[in-house]
Structure formats: structure tokens, C-alpha cells
Amino acid sequence: MELPVWGFEGIAPGPELRIRRGEELFVRLANGLPQASSIHWHGVRGPNAMDGVSGLTQQPVAPGDQFDYRFVPPDAGTFVYHAHPAAELAGQYHRGLSGVLVVEEENPPDVDSDLVLAIADWKLNSDGKLAEPLNDPADAAGAGRIGSLITVNGKAVPQSQVLRAGSRVRLRIVNLCPARIVALQFTGLEPHVIAIDGQPCEAFVPGGGTVPAGPGSRFDFIADMPRQAAERVRIPMLSWPLLGRPPVAPRLVYSIQSTGTPLAPRGPITGLPENPLLPKAIRLQDAKRLDLTIAATPSARARPGQFWTLNGRFHDGASVPPLFNVPRGQPVSLGFVNRSPYPQVMRLHGHAFRLLHLLDDGWDPYWLDTVIVPPGKTARIAFIADNPGKWRLASAIMAHASGGLAHRFEVT
Ligand SMILES: [Cu+2]
Structure with a gap:
């Protein structure tokens, strides 16, 4: 059975893009859709102008038009690319406009x-x-x-x-x-x-x-x-x-x-080397701290695009001021407070963050770009705002992002 979808190169997920760290990613978007679109490189800490968020980091690419994405992703790893139009974000994502980007390590782990x-x-x-x-x-x-x-x-x-x-x-x-x-x-x-x-x-x-x-x-x-x-x-x-x-x-x-006949046993599985481009520590005592409460709009007032609020505000429209504005290099600590009956999933563009323990601000031993906040719970994250530009801070649940849970911050 085949399902009619919208896809990059006509398939969903789109083609697996694979480059090696240090190589340039060069992708030309030729928009054959009946709607404007753009491509976001999710998890890639690249230059702001290449982040692909329509209306924030670039003009939407009109039907029939082209746009070239051309940059060197700083980190090796497994990433996602997907359509990132303004109003039609959830619709285009739900139709299948996503795929996987792999940036291989210069010295990848020895696997078969x-x-x-x-x-x-x-x-x-x-x-x-x-x-x-x-x-x-x-x-x-x-x-x-x-x-x-x-x-x-x-x-x-x-x-x-x-x-x-x-x-x-x-x-x-x-x-x-x-x-x-x-x-x-x-x-x-x-x-x-x-x-x-x-x-x-x-x-x-x-x-x-x-x-x-x-x-x-x-x-x-x-x-x-x-x-x-x-x-x-x-x-x-x-x-x-x-x-x-x-x-x-x-x-x-x-x-x-x-x-087949088994391969000779290998040594123990070891991890990858640390990413030297990520900070060794985040000075939390210097951090700008902000709590962001996720809540539903009272149902009587909810209209399309306005179902979800962050600190009482919905939308990522250009007229809404950024959630915060920080100088480059500033440590930031955000608390996501989920006052809804659903799990909420929040993501940050252009940066990787650490999840903090709520009691002592200790670190979990990994970096993330997406965090799950269970119903009624709080998740606190910390990062260094080291990538200049206008960055999206939004729900990773596409229908929620299109439903108002999409904001931005600025690093200058
Ligand atoms: Cu993203």
C-alpha cells in the first residue's frame, strides 16, 4: 500500500543526507509545493541565516522559487531536517516533509x-x-x-x-x-x-x-x-x-x-570523544534565569494558532517581542513549567543544552536540543548563548507549535 504524501525528492522520509564533519552541506530547495516553505536543520548549531525558519531567519520560499542552503555544520552527529514554513508548519510536517541528516565523525567508531x-x-x-x-x-x-x-x-x-x-x-x-x-x-x-x-x-x-x-x-x-x-x-x-x-x-x-559464522569478538564498546566545541562548564551563578509556564489558552478564547501559551503569550509573530535578549556568551537557565495535562516537548534552535537536576542544579551527563516535560512537572535546562542570531524556542509537537507554542530569543 502506498500513501500519498508530500516529500523531499518525493519520498517520506526524504533522502538520507550524509556528509563528513568539515564538509559543506549544500542543498538547493526547489519548491514544487503549492505553499511557501523552507528547510530547518534541526539540532545543527549552524549559522542563523541557514536555520531555515520562515519569517524569522529567512523569507519563505514561494512556490516555484529556490533557496540554497550552504554551510559547514560544526558538529558530527545524527540530525533531522524538515519543512519550516510559518503558518503551515504542522500541515507540511504532517504530510511527510522531514528526513535525516547524518554528519559522520572524522574518526567514526569502528562498527560493521x-x-x-x-x-x-x-x-x-x-x-x-x-x-x-x-x-x-x-x-x-x-x-x-x-x-x-x-x-x-x-x-x-x-x-x-x-x-x-x-x-x-x-x-x-x-x-x-x-x-x-x-x-x-x-x-x-x-x-x-x-x-x-x-x-x-x-x-x-x-x-x-x-x-x-x-x-x-x-x-x-x-x-x-x-x-x-x-x-x-x-x-x-x-x-x-x-x-x-x-x-x-x-x-x-x-x-x-x-x-553466518560469528565475527571475532571486539573490545568493549566505548563512547565517542567529547565534542570539544561544547562548553566544559556553564557558570550557573552568572546565568540569566527565566521560568516559562506552558498552559492552554482558556478554551472559550482559544482560536486556531492560539491554543497554547508561554507565560501567557502565544505565537511567534514578528510583532511579539522575543522572550529574552542576551549578549553572546551569556549563560542561560530556563525552567519549563508544564501546567497542562499533556506531556510537552520543547526545543531550542542553534544551541545544545544540559538538563539540570531540580534540587541542586547538577548535570545529567549529556547534551540535548529537545526536552520532554511531563504533565504538571518542571524541567530546567542550561546553555551558553554562544550562537548569534534570532533563534526559535518552540514546542517540538508540531500541532502545538502551530497552535501558539512557538517563541524566539535573540543573541547579540
Ligand atoms: Cu529545530
Whole structure:
């Protein structure tokens, strides 16, 4: 069965873009859509003029027009690209305009295979087509658009793969879902997380065997295949529980079968070297601190584009002032306070941040560009505003971003 979508190069996800760190990314957007658009490079700490946010960092690219993205991504890692028009953001994303960008390390870890698993979900009508409207106000006011058709690399799950017994595999798990929080489990091998949201972390085996990935998040794993042939590694997906809904049964997304005579055992799995471009420390005592409360607009006043507020304000319209303006190099600490009954997922453009422990401001040992804030909870992050420009700070849940939860900050 084929689903009519909008896609980069006509497919969803779009083609996997792969370059090596230090190389220039050169992508020409030739807009064949009936709507204006642009391309955002999610997680890439690149120059502001190349961030691809229509109406903020560039003019929207009109139907029939072209725009060249040309820059050298500073970091190696696993990233996402997606359409980033102004008003039609959720609609274009929900139609399939997203893909994966891999920037390989100059000295990549020694593995036998490097697989991208891009998970997406699709909300369908009873006729099997994409459910209309693409930007449904009910999704925008609720948990976002969550579909029941799950795909991995554009094909309905479960998908499978055969790899040499005992071989070492790198798995780049990418959540391209527009709202769903994806948690994968691994049975039959021991997955070591080596990078989160594109940035290296100390290698660890996740507690409970699973890590939740918000929309747009990426997890890089390295694992060794079973040494016995004909063993099956299973990767089921759990769904982040939605309040008021029963938990969804695990669903098999991917399986990998071992084959052939086993490869000789390798040494232990080690992590990637630290990214030297990221700060060694953030002086929190010097940080600009700001709490940002996420809340629904009282339903009687809610209109399309105005379902969600941050500190009482919706929208990223140019007339709305930036949330904050900081000089380059300023440490910033933001508290996201979720006063809604849904998980909220927030993302920051142009920067990587640390998640802080709420009691002592200690660090978790990884960098992120996307953070999940459970209902009724607070998440505090810290970063150094070291990338000049006008940056978006918005919900990673596309229907929420188009529903008003999209703001900006400026680094001068
Ligand atoms: Cu982004």
C-alpha cells in the first residue's frame, strides 16, 4: 500500500543526507509545493541565516522559487531536517516533509554497519488516506497529531534486517513523529547509548532498557549482534503513556537476525570523544534565569494558532517581542513549567543544552536540543548563548507549535 504524501525528492522520509564533519552541506530547495516553505536543520548549531525558519531567519520560499542552503555544520552527529514554513508548519510536517541528516565523525567508531531507523507515524482516515484537516484543531488543543500507522524508514512496521553474527552495529534512532514520544526496547542485545540529540555522551546502557525520545530527538546506539546465527534481535516500541488513555501494548518495529559464522569478538564498546566545541562548564551563578509556564489558552478564547501559551503569550509573530535578549556568551537557565495535562516537548534552535537536576542544579551527563516535560512537572535546562542570531524556542509537537507554542530569543 502506498500513501500519498508530500516529500523531499518525493519520498517520506526524504533522502538520507550524509556528509563528513568539515564538509559543506549544500542543498538547493526547489519548491514544487503549492505553499511557501523552507528547510530547518534541526539540532545543527549552524549559522542563523541557514536555520531555515520562515519569517524569522529567512523569507519563505514561494512556490516555484529556490533557496540554497550552504554551510559547514560544526558538529558530527545524527540530525533531522524538515519543512519550516510559518503558518503551515504542522500541515507540511504532517504530510511527510522531514528526513535525516547524518554528519559522520572524522574518526567514526569502528562498527560493521551503521543503520538509521527513522520512526514516523501517520494519522489516517477510514479510506486509508492522510486524515484531514492536516492541522486539526482537536490535535492542536490535545496531545498533538498521533497516528496509528507506524513506519520505519518509510515502510510500515515491522521491518527486518539480517546482519553478521557477532558484528558490531551502530543504530541511529530518529523520532520523526510529529507528536508521539517514542520509547524503544531492545531484546537480544545490549544497546550502549553513545550520543543523544546528535551530541556524544559517556556510553551507557539505559536503565529499564528504554529511553524516551520526544519528536525530533535522536539516540545513537552501538551494540554487538548475538554470536549465535539465526538469533533474532527484537526492537519493540512502547508508547509514552498519555493521561487518561490506557497504555498501548508494545509494538514490534524492527528485528535483526544474526547470520553466518560469528565475527571475532571486539573490545568493549566505548563512547565517542567529547565534542570539544561544547562548553566544559556553564557558570550557573552568572546565568540569566527565566521560568516559562506552558498552559492552554482558556478554551472559550482559544482560536486556531492560539491554543497554547508561554507565560501567557502565544505565537511567534514578528510583532511579539522575543522572550529574552542576551549578549553572546551569556549563560542561560530556563525552567519549563508544564501546567497542562499533556506531556510537552520543547526545543531550542542553534544551541545544545544540559538538563539540570531540580534540587541542586547538577548535570545529567549529556547534551540535548529537545526536552520532554511531563504533565504538571518542571524541567530546567542550561546553555551558553554562544550562537548569534534570532533563534526559535518552540514546542517540538508540531500541532502545538502551530497552535501558539512557538517563541524566539535573540543573541547579540
Ligand atoms: Cu529545530
